[in-house]
Amino acid sequence: MKTRIGILFLLALCMQPVVAQDAASSLGIQVKQGYHTTGRGNTDAVILCIDLSKCDPKVQATGIVFQLKGISRKEINRIKIYQTATPEFYATTDRTLLSSQKPIGQCIETFFAPSIGYLWLTVDVKKHATLGAQIDASLFSITYSADGVSKTVDIPSVIGDPVGEAIIFQxxxxxxxxxxxxxxxxxxxxxxxxxxxxxxxxxxxxxxxxxxxxxxxxxxxxxxxxxxxxxxxxxxxxxxxxxxxxxxxxxxxxxxxxxxxxxxxxxxxxxxxxxxxxxxxxxxxxxxxxxxxxxxxxxxxxxxxxxxxxxxxxxxxxxxxxxxxxxxxxxxxxxxxxxxxxxxxxxxxxxxxxxxxxxxxxxxxxxxxxxxxxxxxxxxxxxxxxxxxxxxxxxxxxxxxxxxxxxxxxxxxxxxxxxxxxxxxxxxxxxxxxxxxxxxxxxxxxxxxxxxxxxxxxxxxxxxxxxxxxxxxxxxxxxxxxxxxxxxxxxxxxxxxxxxxxxxxxxxxxxx
The missing domain is CATH 2.120.10.10 (Neuraminidase)
Structure with a gap:
């Protein structure tokens, strides 16, 4: 199955109020912050984990909209989305790369093949990134298919923006x-x-x-x-x-x-x-x-x-x-x-x-x-x-x-x-x-x-x-x-x- 990758500037969407907490919760979507430290030149530093493991098996994610917060975009070379079947990213080599793109703009929409389990938003940190700078992201929405029907659910900040950020060390x-x-x-x-x-x-x-x-x-x-x-x-x-x-x-x-x-x-x-x-x-x-x-x-x-x-x-x-x-x-x-x-x-x-x-x-x-x-x-x-x-x-x-x-x-x-x-x-x-x-x-x-x-x-x-x-x-x-x-x-x-x-x-x- 071919993977479709798209990047859109969605500033208007970023400004919209989020009022869909019940919808996101009812699907069983959980968003976790990644580890709170990273280093210069690191690849695949986990920023967010989107846990779909508790969703109905019929629910398959096909796209997300997320925002890079603060000056995060200036400190990274690429943004990637991975899928795994297990909840520990660094313990497995069985990862499926769904999307890889340059950090153009603060709000980004990306589409990929239908996926279940765990989605991981990772970044490649620049070799000369600012020491002490913070990299963070928040999830705005998820597009998914269920029984052949495509739907999009907004993710409120209480779910999509967990506490913490990744601090850059040498x-x-x-x-x-x-x-x-x-x-x-x-x-x-x-x-x-x-x-x-x-x-x-x-x-x-x-x-x-x-x-x-x-x-x-x-x-x-x-x-x-x-x-x-x-x-x-x-x-x-x-x-x-x-x-x-x-x-x-x-x-x-x-x-x-x-x-x-x-x-x-x-x-x-x-x-x-x-x-x-x-x-x-x-x-x-x-x-x-x-x-x-x-x-x-x-x-x-x-x-x-x-x-x-x-x-x-x-x-x-x-x-x-x-x-x-x-x-x-x-x-x-x-x-x-x-x-x-x-x-x-x-x-x-x-x-x-x-x-x-x-x-x-x-x-x-x-x-x-x-x-x-x-x-x-x-x-x-x-x-x-x-x-x-x-x-x-x-x-x-x-x-x-x-x-x-x-x-x-x-x-x-x-x-x-x-x-x-x-x-x-x-x-x-x-x-x-x-x-x-x-x-x-x-x-x-x-x-x-x-x-x-x-x-x-x-x-x-x-x-x-x-x-x-x-x-x-x-x-x-x-x-x-x-x-x-x-x-x-x-x-x-x-x-x-x-x-x-x-x-x-x-x-x-x-x-x-």
């Missing part, structure tokens, strides 16, 4: 898409750089259950990027749960670090019990070739006083003196729900491990470490509301009493990350008063006592995040992105902020 890519590679749920991002400057990331493969370790089999996946995060290697499983004796045995919550020799270490929680049960070991896998191959995970034995333990996911720390450190969650008394934060360290490339001198925090949760310019170690602790902090030496001696940073407020307790940059200490955090939403960046000029927000990365649903400085000085961020969801959990998304952008945002934050 680089943006979806590293793990929900339902891709025979896995429905991906969670818990980790990231580091190898000696060549390649990006190495890890995450949980949770398959068909989104529950934490101890409830079902979880494996750990690795991917690498040699071009700054624009594309990624195929998935590589470095830790596979052995279900011979228990279908709950697995590995999860990866954390990555590069040692002074260039060796990569990946720590993982391991076992068949949840953390508040008896998670008594840490698993460790090593790579001496930049992440190409990994050793079978070995168990790091814990002292008797440790009843349950796991390393906080994301990344570890290698100090300027070559000491490798990870922050851990520890339970010292079985049956207790009080988490105590301790630090483990290695001075021989991860061969042997010891606890530092004392407890960093009592009543905390997943923590991150950063070395300050004076050589002391700042520990940032996940807590509801004001985030917790403590300062310690490389040996783990606590220097001052722990404190809460009220200026780094997050209503939902969530794992985050901290990083020292030339612009100051940068922290990811969730700004929403109660939900896991609004992933943002904050900066501190006083070693973590006070913080200022510098930008909102992802205004809608988001969760765990981790950061690294790329070889060119740009900031790389890997995070759980829930801005587009079909009930399959988070996409794990990578994006970059240029060092020039970051410096400008930090300067501007001082003026507010």
């Amino acid at each position: 680089t943006q890519s979806i590293v793990y898409a929900p339902t891709s590679d025979d896995c429905r749920y991906y969670r818990i991002p980790a990231m580091t750089l190898n000696s060549k400057g390649d990006i190495v990331v890890a995450c949980d493969r949770r398959y068909n259950s989104n529950d934490d370790l101890g409830n079902h089999k979880i494996d750990v996946s690795i991917r690498r990027s040699t071009n700054g995060g624009r594309s990624w290697s195929a998935q590589q499983l470095i830790a596979v749960g052995d279900t011979t004796n228990s279908d709950r045995y697995g590995y999860g919550d990866p954390s990555l670090v590069k040692t002074p020799s260039g060796r990569l270490l990946c720590t993982m929680a391991v076992g068949q019990e949840p953390f508040f049960g008896d998670m008594h070991h840490i698993a460790l896998s090593k790579s001496d070739d930049g992440g190409l191959t990994w050793t079978f995970p070995r168990l790091i034995e814990m002292p008797e006083w440790v009843k349950s333990i796991f390393v906080a996911s994301g990344k570890g720390l290698t100090t300027s003196r070559g000491v490798v450190m990870f922050a851990t969650n520890v339970i010292t008394e079985l049956g207790s729900n009080v988490i105590e934060n301790f630090v483990i360290r290695s001075t021989d490339d991860g061969e042997n491990w010891e606890f530092t001198n004392g407890r960093v925090y009592r009543g905390g949760d997943e923590s991150k470490l950063v070395e300050l310019p004076d050589g002391n170690i700042l520990c940032s602790i996940r807590l509801r509301e004001a985030r917790g902090f403590n300062l310690l030496t490389e040996n783990g001696d606590v220097i001052r009493d722990p404190w809460r940073a009220k200026s780094l407020y997050s209503g939902n307790s969530c794992n985050a990350d901290i990083l020292l940059t030339p612009q100051g200490l940068i922290h990811t955090y969730l700004r929403h008063p109660s939900l896991r939403r609004d992933l943002s960046l904050a900066v501190s000029d006083d070693n973590g006592s006070n913080w200022r927000k510098i930008m909102s990365l992802q205004p809608e649903d988001a969760a765990y995040s981790t950061m690294t400085l790329l070889p060119n000085g740009d900031l790389g961020i890997l995070y759980e992105d829930g801005s587009f969801s079909s009930g399959n959990g988070y996409a794990i998304t990578f994006l970059t902020i240029t060092k020039k952008q970051l410096a400008k945002m930090v300067r501007q934050s001082k003026k507010k």
Whole structure:
């Protein structure tokens, strides 16, 4: 069947009031915003998803009218319409291209072969698109055929213009898409750089259950990027749960670090019990070739006083003196729900491990470490509301009493990350008063006592995040992105902020 593509300027139609909400709702049409970030040079960035899956099977879409909002048209090369049978665009290659055209005008009408399932409005972003600019569109009407009769239904803005837009970053890519590679749920991002400057990331493969370790089999996946995060290697499983004796045995919550020799270490929680049960070991896998191959995970034995333990996911720390450190969650008394934060360290490339001198925090949760310019170690602790902090030496001696940073407020307790940059200490955090939403960046000029927000990365649903400085000085961020969801959990998304952008945002934050 031939596909007919037409482009019309419909300014008059764009001005018409929309009064057909009941008609659109009765057909079962739903419109969803695409992911809220994209990158320069990206192709097929999803802006809208038109869900026809709940429509009567006799209803087949044959055309749409939509509007590019704001300055969107200036930032893109082409607009495309795809059809899929499944609700996850980036997880399938079984896409039918229905329409492809240049962005001429703000209001566009396009026709295509009769289609059902899911329609996707995507754009190709210009290679030199404006950083921070927003791309957005709204659906005005759908033409469809039913029982041989062609009809057009107007789509009111409450349906056709969902909340959100795609913000343009220097680089943006979806590293793990929900339902891709025979896995429905991906969670818990980790990231580091190898000696060549390649990006190495890890995450949980949770398959068909989104529950934490101890409830079902979880494996750990690795991917690498040699071009700054624009594309990624195929998935590589470095830790596979052995279900011979228990279908709950697995590995999860990866954390990555590069040692002074260039060796990569990946720590993982391991076992068949949840953390508040008896998670008594840490698993460790090593790579001496930049992440190409990994050793079978070995168990790091814990002292008797440790009843349950796991390393906080994301990344570890290698100090300027070559000491490798990870922050851990520890339970010292079985049956207790009080988490105590301790630090483990290695001075021989991860061969042997010891606890530092004392407890960093009592009543905390997943923590991150950063070395300050004076050589002391700042520990940032996940807590509801004001985030917790403590300062310690490389040996783990606590220097001052722990404190809460009220200026780094997050209503939902969530794992985050901290990083020292030339612009100051940068922290990811969730700004929403109660939900896991609004992933943002904050900066501190006083070693973590006070913080200022510098930008909102992802205004809608988001969760765990981790950061690294790329070889060119740009900031790389890997995070759980829930801005587009079909009930399959988070996409794990990578994006970059240029060092020039970051410096400008930090300067501007001082003026507010």
